[in-house]
Amino acid sequence: KYIDEKGFIFFSSIGGVDAHITPGKRVQIHTRKGPVLGVIGRKAIHMLKEEERKKVVELSQQWIDIGVRDKKEAEKMVSIGDPITFWERLERLAGELVVSRGFDDKVGAFVICEVLRRISDKPLRAAVFATSTVQEEIGLRGARTAAYAINPQVGIAVEVDLATDHPDADKKKEGEILLGKGVVLFRGANINAKLGEMLMKIAQERGIPYQLAGASGATGTDANVIQLSRAGVATALMSVPVRYMHTPVEVLSLKDLEAAVKLLSAFVLEIKEGISFIP
Incomplete structure (x- = not known):
């Protein structure tokens, strides 16, 4: 400045x-x-x-x-x-926890890249687009233009969510989200109900741990503008829980990171063209 x-x-x-x-x-x-x-x-x-x-x-x-x-x-x-x-480094804490700056939202980019690696030699039944969007923090700008250009039938935003398993966290306001208990799946106005149910079913069938979070309105993530793109997009939001968000010492569980990769990989391999997500 x-x-x-x-x-x-x-x-x-x-x-x-x-x-x-x-x-x-x-x-x-x-x-x-x-x-x-x-x-x-x-x-x-x-x-x-x-x-x-x-x-x-x-x-x-x-x-x-x-x-x-x-x-x-x-x-x-x-x-x-x-x-x-x-200026902070990625470091291991006890167990499966790691700490670094910028997990919000380098985690989303990592999950998507790892999913692409794991499905690269698998047969797909639908066209798959992966984007690492910019300027989410100042108006969801990258997701807005990407969703408009791709015009998808389905869009899944991969994010981080506020963990509430530390002192002074208000679970009555933010919900109960714990590190090490799995990927977070959202339910609410920003989420297509049938798509959300499909993700939960896949997780249950494959034994992938997940947690639920409720969002009564717009989520404040890329999912918000994906849902509203053009004539509308069936949208879901999956997140990895993170402690101390927007600080240089964000903490997450590698188990939750793996759960997010497994669930999104399984979903991409299962979805096919022609599925209706009209409730």
Whole structure:
């Protein structure tokens, strides 16, 4: 957004970024010449007034330090409009849990790619299109254009969902979604009922663990615009549960990831042209 005279970089968010957790994080600025390492700074706790310690610093008041002396030096390394990501690695926790940044929604892309790999030598009874859509966080834009161009009979969005198996999670509001208990299948206004039932039946027949989530309206995922494309698309939403969504330490279970791959693979191999999804 802005580079001040001392070379400190001010930034804004792309989608939902929690300003509580950004100070003190390492980031990478992705430039034409390659990534530049930086840190998000703020005043040391010793310099904060009592009232400042109780407030969240807005993103517009946080800055990135890349170690330069002035604006001229910074402009040789970065440019206005360069994208920024948290600098975190994929790491194993105990058991089958892993932690990383950006599972929302690199997980969806991974599931789709792994499904394509597993079905690559299998006979298909319907045309299959796989897309990795962009700009979901700022208006579902990639899914909107992809669904319009493909004009499918059926569309399945692969996402992550809020796990509620940690302290302070409100299960009465968000439902009970647990890590390690399977892929999440949604039911509600955004989901075609017959398609949803088909996915649940396949999971039951093959012993694939799944959980149910209810959504009374639009889901806020790509499924929303897929359903509304052209004259309408029979739409479903499957998700992998994730703790601490939209932070650099999102946590998921590899068991749930495998369940999502197995279910979507089985569905793709079973579906055939001519199936009616009219309730």
